[in-house]
Amino acid sequence: MRISASTALVTGGASGLGRACAQRLLQDGAHVVLVDLPTSDGAAVAEELGPNASFQPADVTDSDQVEAAVTAAEQHAPLRAVVHCAGRGGPVRVVERDGEPGSMATFEAVVRTNLFGTFNVMRYAAAAMARHDDLDEERGVCVLTASVAAWEGQIGQLPYAASKAGVVGMTLVAARDLARNHIRVCTIAPGLFDTPILARVPEEVRGRLADAVPHPKRLGDPKEFADLAAHIIANPMLNGETIRLDGAIRMAPR
Numbered sequence: 001m002r003i004s005a006s007t008a009l010v011t012g013g014a015s016g017l018g019r020a021c022a023q024r025l026l027q028d029g030a031h032v033v034l035v036d037l038p039t040s041d042g043a044a045v046a047e048e049l050g051p052n053a054s055f056q057p058a059d060v061t062d063s064d065q066v067e068a069a070v071t072a073a074e075q076h077a078p079l080r081a082v083v084h085c086a087g088r089g090g091p092v093r094v095v096e097r098d099g100e101p102g103s104m105a106t107f108e109a110v111v112r113t114n115l116f117g118t119f120n121v122m123r124y125a126a127a128a129m130a131r132h133d134d135l136d137e138e139r140g141v142c143v144l145t146a147s148v149a150a151w152e153g154q155i156g157q158l159p160y161a162a163s164k165a166g167v168v169g170m171t172l173v174a175a176r177d178l179a180r181n182h183i184r185v186c187t188i189a190p191g192l193f194d195t196p197i198l199a200r201v202p203e204e205v206r207g208r209l210a211d212a213v214p215h216p217k218r219l220g221d222p223k224e225f226a227d228l229a230a231h232i233i234a235n236p237m238l239n240g241e242t243i244r245l246d247g248a249i250r251m252a253p254r
Contacts, residue, residue, distance in 0.1 A: 002029075002136060003081055004028060005030075005077060006030055006079070006080035007030060007076045007078065007079045008033070008083065009079060009081070009121075009125060010022045010032055010033070010085065011058075013055075013085070014034060014036035014041045014042040015040070016193075016196050017193065017225045018034070021083045021229050024230050025229075026049060028230060030052070030077075030080075031052045031053075031077055032049070032052065033055070033072060034054070035060070035121075036055070036057065037059060042055040042057060056068070056073070060086045060118075063120060069124075070127075070128050074128055080140050081142075082121060082122070082125040084144050086117060087145065088110060088113045089160045090106045090109065090159060090160070092106050092110075092158045092159050093155065107158065107159040108159075110160055111162060114164060115162075118170070119170065122144070125140070126181065126183050129183050130178075134182055138184060141185075141186075142174070142185045142186075143188065143233065144170075145167070145187065145189075146165075146167040146171075146188070147160070148246050148249065148250075149251065154254055155254045168189065175240030184232075184236070185239065186239065186241050186243065189244045190246065191244070191245065191249045192249065193219055194221060198219065212249060212252075213247040213249045214247060217247075218247075220245065220247065225245060
């Protein structure tokens with residue numbers, strides 16, 4: 001699909017993978033609506049990205065806020081693409097080191113953001129896309145974000161791994177469901193990427209993480225994630241697929 005003269009909605013757009021996707025889709029000629037928490041730098045980032053970028057504050061688990069973000073996106077041009085990058089982590093073990101059961105509150109919060117939030121964004125975006133006429137024989141594309149943790153979650157990543165496995169599991173089902181609406185769904189499962197979260201990690205630890213990647217032996221560049229998202233949008237035969245973007249890494253238990 002040609003994304004020029006259309007709107008793309010990017011969640012988690014204030015930083016990291018989302019910001020890189022916003023920059024790439026702007027280069028491809030789209031108006032981009034950045035969706036992120038009200039406490040984020042989304043407004044400043046949108047201003048920095050230029051007149052074809054705008055910011056809509058929203059928590060992806062809040063139906064009213066997501067619906068408002070999609071409505072705002074449609075004011076610029078037909079919504080044709082969503083790249084959903086918003087997510088969070090939170091350490092939980094089945095039994096914690098002190099012998100207590102793992103936190104249900106943390107488990108539920110992580111799954112709610114990563115899995116429920118994905119469905120919430122996709123359902124409102126797809127409903128808007130389905131109302132449009134076909135463009136290049138389709139109406140829209142949803143690009144979701146999972147993680148290699150969906151297959152190789154490390155100790156302490158229980159809710160994160162479970163939620164990302166859920167995103168992988170919904171990908172083909174959603175693609176089949178939305179085929180009648182001419183809307184494609186694909187998921188990217190990134191490995192270790194150089195995002196603001198990893199920027200807070202000591203350089204020595206970052207070096208060990210990079211060494212764990214077989215080739216290229218470095219952290220991924222968010223631009224590489226954005227390039228894949230843009231290719232998924234552009235390539236009409238990519239549908240129902242989860243693509244690992246990880247330099248062939250297979251995560252160790254810890």
